[in-house]
Amino acid sequence: MNWQALIPLIGFLILIFIIGIWTSRHLKGSSSFLQDYFLGGRSLGGFILAMTMTSTYGSASSFIGGPGSAYNEGLGWVLLAMSQVATGYFVLMVLGKKFAIVTRRYKAVTMVDFLKERYQSKWVVLFSAFSIIVFLFSAMAAQWIGGARLIESLTGLSYIGALFIFALSVLIYVTIGGFRAVALTDAIQGSVMFVGTLILLIATIIAGGGVSAIMSDLATENPNLITPFGADGSLTPRYVSSFWILVGVGVVALPQITVRAMSYKNSKSMHRALIIGTIVVGFIMLNMHLIGVFARPILPGIEVGDRVMPLIALEVLPAWLAGVVLAAPMAAIMSTVDSLLLLVSSTIVKDVYINYVEPKASYKKVMRLSIGVTAVLGIIVFLLALDPPDLIIWLNLFAFGGLEAAFIWPIVLGLYWRKGNKYGALASMIAGVGLYVLSDTFFPQPLGLHSVVLPVVLSLIAYVVVSLGTQRKADVENVGI
Amino acid sequence: MKHNNLVNNDYRFKIANREALIGVGLAIFNFIWWYGFAYGLGSKDPSEYSYVFGFPAWFFYSCVLGVIVMSVLVIIVVKKFFVDVPFDDEGEDK
Numbered sequence: 001m002n003w004q005a006l007i008p009l010i011g012f013l014i015l016i017f018i019i020g021i022w023t024s025r026h027l028k029g030s031s032s033f034l035q036d037y038f039l040g041g042r043s044l045g046g047f048i049l050a051m052t053m054t055s056t057y058g059s060a061s062s063f064i065g066g067p068g069s070a071y072n073e074g075l076g077w078v079l080l081a082m083s084q085v086a087t088g089y090f091v092l093m094v095l096g097k098k099f100a101i102v103t104r105r106y107k108a109v110t111m112v113d114f115l116k117e118r119y120q121s122k123w124v125v126l127f128s129a130f131s132i133i134v135f136l137f138s139a140m141a142a143q144w145i146g147g148a149r150l151i152e153s154l155t156g157l158s159y160i161g162a163l164f165i166f167a168l169s170v171l172i173y174v175t176i177g178g179f180r181a182v183a184l185t186d187a188i189q190g191s192v193m194f195v196g197t198l199i200l201l202i203a204t205i206i207a208g209g210g211v212s213a214i215m216s217d218l219a220t221e222n223p224n225l226i227t228p229f230g231a232d233g234s235l236t237p238r239y240v241s242s243f244w245i246l247v248g249v250g251v252v253a254l255p256q257i258t259v260r261a262m263s264y265k266n267s268k269s270m271h272r273a274l275i276i277g278t279i280v281v282g283f284i285m286l287n288m289h290l291i292g293v294f295a296r297p298i299l300p301g302i303e304v305g306d307r308v309m310p311l312i313a314l315e316v317l318p319a320w321l322a323g324v325v326l327a328a329p330m331a332a333i334m335s336t337v338d339s340l341l342l343l344v345s346s347t348i349v350k351d352v353y354i355n356y357v358e359p360k361a362s363y364k365k366v367m368r369l370s371i372g373v374t375a376v377l378g379i380i381v382f383l384l385a386l387d388p389p390d391l392i393i394w395l396n397l398f399a400f401g402g403l404e405a406a407f408i409w410p411i412v413l414g415l416y417w418r419k420g421n422k423y424g425a426l427a428s429m430i431a432g433v434g435l436y437v438l439s440d441t442f443f444p445q446p447l448g449l450h451s452v453v454l455p456v457v458l459s460l461i462a463y464v465v466v467s468l469g470t471q472r473k474a475d476v477e478n479v480g481i
Numbered sequence: 482m483k484h485n486n487l488v489n490n491d492y493r494f495k496i497a498n499r500e501a502l503i504g505v506g507l508a509i510f511n512f513i514w515w516y517g518f519a520y521g522l523g524s525k526d527p528s529e530y531s532y533v534f535g536f537p538a539w540f541f542y543s544c545v546l547g548v549i550v551m552s553v554l555v556i557i558v559v560k561k562f563f564v565d566v567p568f569d570d571e572g573e574d575k
Contacts, residue, residue, distance in 0.1 A: 075540050079519050082544045086508045089555045093504025098497035100568045211535025223527035226537050228519045237520050241512075249508055267565045274563075278555040282548035416498065 004319035005326065006155055012192070012327040013169050016185050016334070044183055044263045046272025051190030052183045053091070053260050053273070054280050055335040067292030068305025074218060074225030074296075076235040078289040083240075085285060086248040087257075088278035092270060094252055095261040098415055100270070103262040110343075111255040111411070112351040114262075118414045121422035122356070127429055129351045131406045132255055133344055137381070139399035140340040144170075144385040146306075147333040153310050154326065163385055166334075171378040174338045175371055183263070185338070189331030193284055196328030199321065200313055201287045204294045207316040217297035225296070242450040246401055250456065253408035254400065255347075256339045341381075345374040398440050401452035405432030408456060409463040417467075424467030432459030493566045503558055511551055518543035 044052070070077040099114075106117040112132070116125045147170075148163035155162065208214040218225040229235050251257055264270045295302075295312040302308055309329055313322040349370050354361055361369070409432075410425040436455040439446060446454055523539030533541040 075537065078544060079515075079540070082515060082547065085548055085551055086511055089551070090504050090508050093507070094501045096497055096500050096504070097566060097568070098494060098501065101491070101493055101497070101566075101570075104568055105570060212532065213535075215532070215535055215537065219527055226530070226540075227527055228523040228539060228543075237516070241516060244512060264568075266568060267563075271559050271563055271565075274559050275552075275556050279552045282552060286544060286548055416501065 005314065005323035008320055008323035009154065009327055009330065012324075012330070016188070017169065017172065019185050019188070044260075044269065045265055046269040047276060048183055048187040049260065049264050049269055049273035050276035050280060052186035052335075052339075053257060053277055054088075054284065055186045055190040055193060055332060056256050056260070056339045065306060066289055067295070068308045070289040070292030071296050071302065071308045072305055073230040073235065074222075074227070074293055076224075076228045076230040076240070078286070078293060079228050080235065080240045080243050081247075081285050081289045082282075083243045083248040085278070085282045086244065087251045088281035089274055090249050091252050091257055092261060092274050092277065094412065095258060095415070096270065097267060099258070099261050100264060100267075102415065108262065110346050110350055111258045111407070112347060114258075115410055115414065115425070116351070116355065119410070119422035119425050121426065124410070124422050124425050124429070125351060125355060127426065128407070128410075129347050131403065131429070131433060132347045135399040135402045136255070136340050136344050137377075140337060140344070141381050141384045143333050143337045143340070144381055147330065147337065148385065149306065150310065150326070150330055150333065153307065154323075160386060163382065167378065167382040167385075170334055170337055170341070171375060174341050174378070175375050186335045189335045190280065192331045193328045194280055196325040196331075197284050197287045197291070200317070200325050200328075201291055201294075203316040204291050204298065204312060208294050208298050214294050214297055218293070221297070221300075225293070236448055238448045239445065239450060242453045245456055246404070246450050246452045250401075250404040250408060250452065253404045253406070253411055255403065255407070256336075256343050258407075258411065259343065341374060341378060345370060345377055348373050348377075398436065398451070401440070401450075401455075402433055402436050404452060405436040405455040405459055408432075409460050413463055419471065420463060420467045421470060423470040423473070424463040424465075427466040428459040428463035431462040432456065435459075496564045496566055500563055503562060507551070507554060507558065510554070511547070514550065515543050515547050518547070 066077075066081055070081070102108075102118075103114050106114060108114045108117060112125055112128045115128055144163065144167065147166040148159055151157065151162035151166055152159050157165075205211060205214070208217070215226055222231060224231050224233055227233075228237075228240070264273065291312065292308055295308050299308075299311055299315055302311060310326060313325050317325060349366065353369065354366065358365075406429045409428045410420075413420045414425065432455045435458055436452065439451045439454060444451055519539055521539070522542065523537070527537075530537045530539070532538060534545075536545060
């Protein structure tokens with residue numbers, strides 16, 4: 001067991017813990033439990049907002065899997081990863097002020113609330129809730145596995161022991177603290193990610209003998225490693241470009257991101273978040289993936305991509321510092337997990353239970369239900385992660401694409417196009433999710449594009465055509481929208 | 482009042498619409514910059530690459546300089562063109 005690396009990591013967990021307890025005291029004096037528990041009372045300032053978006057978005061895949069792929073593919077993978085820089089400004093600019101104003105008017109607390117008020121349709125709500133629960137639940141399970149693997153490789157504990165520690169710490173502070181705890185700890189985790197990345201990058205460059213030396217080492221090993229085309233030339237411009245849809249602009253439709261676009265305090269904090277967010281996302285994505293590439297000449301022959309980050313940290317840094325830096329991926333995983341957990345439970349409690357089961361539920365009941373559902377969900381995910389079924393892993397692979405195919409047009413056009421209606425929204429969601437599942441299963445790369453591209457295009461067509469075709473029907477039924 | 486929220490002529494929505502279009506414009510510019518340098522300079526044989534600060538030129542301009550350019554652009558755009566508006570409806574509904 002590597003105690004020197006472990007102690008800083010444990011210290012970090014304890015710090016996060018204290019914040020959870022501290023913010024739960026804040027929650028007790030709250031007048032609007034739902035707004036506070038799920039949205040932090042819409043009071044996020046610019047810095048916290050930028051950090052919570054960054055760290056929610058920067059999940060296990062960008063900190064563990066991403067650098068691992070960059071290690072295998074070379075600079076081409078870093079190029080691909082840079083399509084994510086757009087998320088830093090695009091989401092906040094596009095949803096921006098209009099989403100903030102409209103969701104306040106609607107008193108919306110979740111993305112589904114927005115869809116419900118905008119489209120006034122039970123089926124839109126239920127289908128949305130269903131997509132969120134299925135896709136995000138499986139995305140969450142995979143993150144837990146990642147978190148447990150990280151603790152496992154650092155401590156030498158068994159996988160189950162590591163998973164238990166991870167699950168317990170996440171559950172306690174999400175359950176008691178709610179969104180504000182999540183956002184605050186996200187801010188700390190985001191900062192850890194930022195600083196950790198910088199330290200590790202510098203140490204890696206020094207260990208490799210400078211950028212030029214590393215590049216010539218790479219070119220000697222395989223010239224393709226320093227081209228945009230990937231180690232075996234398989235990263236085509238078309239495929240790489242289609243990641244702009246999946247991890248760049250499409251992120252606008254991810255519920256865990258949109259919910260943050262309702263939570264800012266005022267337009268000043270939104271402006272600050274735009275600037276900070278762009279810089280932080282760009283910095284972290286570039287450097288994290290570069291570390292993966294730079295690690296190759298220093299530590300050749302790593303078979304499992306996921307182990308690149310922990311191994312390079314332990315190699316180029318003193319053990320105690322490696323522990324501090326490894327808190328960064330830990331932070332990324334935890335902050336993604338906690339947001340997803342909260343989101344799935346808000347979908348169940350708010351969007352399904354309060355809307356359709358018991359609209360007049362008392363304040364106390366809602367509060368107990370929210371905390372209870374969050375805890376139960378956590379326990380279920382824990383049980384799933386103990387021995388993850390294949391289905392979960394398979395679902396997780398395309399959770400993001402599925403959510404994007406489902407929601408991008410109902411959200412964006414719902415916000416900016418008056419003529420969009422519930423029939424269009426429903427058609428768009430069904431076409432998007434259906435086609436995405438089919439395409440991903442049978443034609444993984446249609447026309448050389450990532451499988452998310454065609455469903456997104458087709459769900460746009462479905463939205464527009466069906467909305468226009470049902471104008472009269474919708475006008476009669478639903479005066480006003 | 483609940484249902485006809487999106488159709489009224491709120492002055493804030495004009496601002497919001499313009500800012501959303503700016504976002505789309507920035508993303509398109511970002512894509513062109515990223516794609517142009519990466520495949521414009523990166524498509525030749527690696528032995529003919531030129532280097533900037535140790536990085537292959539395509540990578541430096543597309544990815545490293547790209548992040549800096551986008552950050553600066555976002556700062557300029559937000560400071561120059563983004564307008565402060567209230568988000569709550571109390572008081573400013575005219």
